[in-house]
Amino acid sequence: MIVVMDTRERLIESTRELLWERGYVGTSPKAIQQRSGAGQGSMYHHFDGKPALALAAIGRSAGALKAAAEVEFARPGTVVERVTGYLRRERDAVKGCPVGRLTQDPDVMADPRLRRPVQDVFAWLTDRLAGLLAEGRANGELDIGLDPAATAAALVAVVQGGYVLARSAGSPGIYAQAIDGALGLLAGHVRYPPHPDPGAQHPDDPHQ
Amino acid sequence: MIVVMDTRERLIESTRELLWERGYVGTSPKAIQQRSGAGQGSMYHHFDGKPALALAAIGRSAGALKAAAEVEFARPGTVVERVTGYLRRERDAVKGCPVGRLTQDPDVMADPRLRRPVQDVFAWLTDRLAGLLAEGRANGELDIGLDPAATAAALVAVVQGGYVLARSAGSPGIYAQAIDGALGLLAGHVRYPPHPDPGAQHPDDPHQ
DNA sequence: GTCTATATCCAGATAGAC
DNA sequence: GTCTATCTGGATATAGAC
Numbered sequence: 001m002i003v004v005m006d007t008r009e010r011l012i013e014s015t016r017e018l019l020w021e022r023g024y025v026g027t028s029p030k031a032i033q034q035r036s037g038a039g040q041g042s043m044y045h046h047f048d049g050k051p052a053l054a055l056a057a058i059g060r061s062a063g064a065l066k067a068a069a070e071v072e073f074a075r076p077g078t079v080v081e082r083v084t085g086y087l088r089r090e091r092d093a094v095k096g097c098p099v100g101r102l103t104q105d106p107d108v109m110a111d112p113r114l115r116r117p118v119q120d121v122f123a124w125l126t127d128r129l130a131g132l133l134a135e136g137r138a139n140g141e142l143d144i145g146l147d148p149a150a151t152a153a154a155l156v157a158v159v160q161g162g163y164v165l166a167r168s169a170g171s172p173g174i175y176a177q178a179i180d181g182a183l184g185l186l187a188g189h190v191r192y193p194p195h196p197d198p199g200a201q202h203p204d205d206p207h208q
Numbered sequence: 209m210i211v212v213m214d215t216r217e218r219l220i221e222s223t224r225e226l227l228w229e230r231g232y233v234g235t236s237p238k239a240i241q242q243r244s245g246a247g248q249g250s251m252y253h254h255f256d257g258k259p260a261l262a263l264a265a266i267g268r269s270a271g272a273l274k275a276a277a278e279v280e281f282a283r284p285g286t287v288v289e290r291v292t293g294y295l296r297r298e299r300d301a302v303k304g305c306p307v308g309r310l311t312q313d314p315d316v317m318a319d320p321r322l323r324r325p326v327q328d329v330f331a332w333l334t335d336r337l338a339g340l341l342a343e344g345r346a347n348g349e350l351d352i353g354l355d356p357a358a359t360a361a362a363l364v365a366v367v368q369g370g371y372v373l374a375r376s377a378g379s380p381g382i383y384a385q386a387i388d389g390a391l392g393l394l395a396g397h398v399r400y401p402p403h404p405d406p407g408a409q410h411p412d413d414p415h416q
Numbered sequence: 417g418t419c420t421a422t423a424t425c426c427a428g429a430t431a432g433a434c
Numbered sequence: 435g436t437c438t439a440t441c442t443g444g445a446t447a448t449a450g451a452c
Contacts, residue, residue: 007417007418021314022314023231023233023312023313023314025231025233025234026233026234026315028444028445029447030445030446039418039419039420040419040420040447041417041419041420042417044447045417050447096311100369101312103304103376104231104309104312105234105312106234107234109378119376119377119378122377126382143396146392147388147392149385151389151392151393153382153385154386154387154389154390155389156373157365157368157370157372157373158362158365158369160365160369160372161369161372162361162365164308164311164368164369165334167311167317168311168326168327170317170327177361177362178361178362179362180355180362181355181360181362182362182393184355185362185390185393185396185397188351188393189393189396237428237429246436247435247436247437248429248436248437248438249435249436249438252428252430253435254435257429258428
């Protein structure tokens with residue numbers, strides 16, 4: 001299947017890539033034009049300027065992050081399996097997180113409109129994960145003493161910090177190690193089996 | 209005590225602050241001159257150019273990070289107490305990590321000389337922490353099943369990722385929560401008491 | 417919608433006087 | 435050591451023709 005992108009679409013995708021690779025401060029209109037193949041006039045026809053283009057690109061990256069996480073969270077399986085799926089999801093660790101890296105961009109953080117999608121997606125992510133952990137605590141899978149909100153924040157932080165370590169090392173090994181460490185720590189709070197939940201399909205217990 | 213810095217010193221410190229606040233790409237020679245109070249000619253007399261100035265500033269930030277961590281690691285007390293001290297050390301979470309933020313700077317990562325101190329300090333930090341955790345495992349304080357290297361990577365990642373979350377939220381609460389979560393997870397692997405170590409002074413057991 | 421021309425300002429220096 | 439002058443190029447647009 002060949003997907004032909006129109007100019008507007010190519011501008012947004014090129015901006016997304018450049019924000020990921022070089023950040024907002026490090027991305028120039030000229031670089032966006034060259035990568036997208038659009039001319040000067042064409043770019044300013046479709047978008048007011050660099051901030052408007054960045055807003056479209058950032059919104060899209062935040063949406064993609066949310067969707068990719070939700071895929072893992074919504075899988076069948078125990079809470080621990082789904083959390084593990086999220087943490088072990090394939091990522092290009094050395095490339096870093098397209099949303100997380102924006103928190104280091106002073107001009108993004110200074111502009112409320114650019115900052116909003118970044119703030120919102122991390123708030124959503126930690127809340128969603130906290131809900132999942134609370135579910136695991138309620139069904140007996142996880143220790144009653146485990147704080148869902150704090151644990152969720154820690155797990156999201158391990159992913160974001162894992163990117164930092166992988167970039168500093170220039171290789172993804174330390175990212176995988178950090179995830180392993182987090183799962184090893186979590187394992188100390190897992191109790192089997194979870195209580196059966198009539199509303200859920202469990203792969204090991206498919207009511208056959 | 210009044211400390212008078214000479215021009216060279218003010219240039220390095222100003223660069224350090226600007227790299228922290230705005231990154232390498234976002235920091236211009238002019239901004240450095242204005243903050244340091246040095247003129248154009250003065251700056252280029254003391255340093256070859258922006259990369260040379262950044263190298264001095266980054267080396268200093270990396271050294272400061274290492275020294276601050278070592279203060280916590282070298283305190284008296286159990287391994288868990290010292291790891292807790294490191295994690296709970298006062299940090300301006302919203303400002304972020306002066307070294308970690310450089311991993312998002314494409315021009316820093318692309319220059320081996322600028323990148324080296326960043327890479328080295330994170331490698332040192334995870335190794336140092338892994339050694340401490342191995343010590344805790346050996347003296348019976350920590351579960352035998354705990355992987356020191358992976359756990360160390362996870363804990364360093366929680367700190368770095370906590371900064372990302374705090375910056376995204378614009379407030380330090382989520383950073384503290386992530387640290388709490390990590391310590392809560394670690395608590396599931398702590399066994400008391402540690403074996404007595406004749407070479408160490410323990411505050412709860414001071415051989416009085 | 418896309419193109420080219422033009423404009424202003426800043427980045428990042430170099431040169432030489434003092 | 436510090437100052438001012440000067441330079442090349444890129445960032446970030448705006449204007450108007452096609």
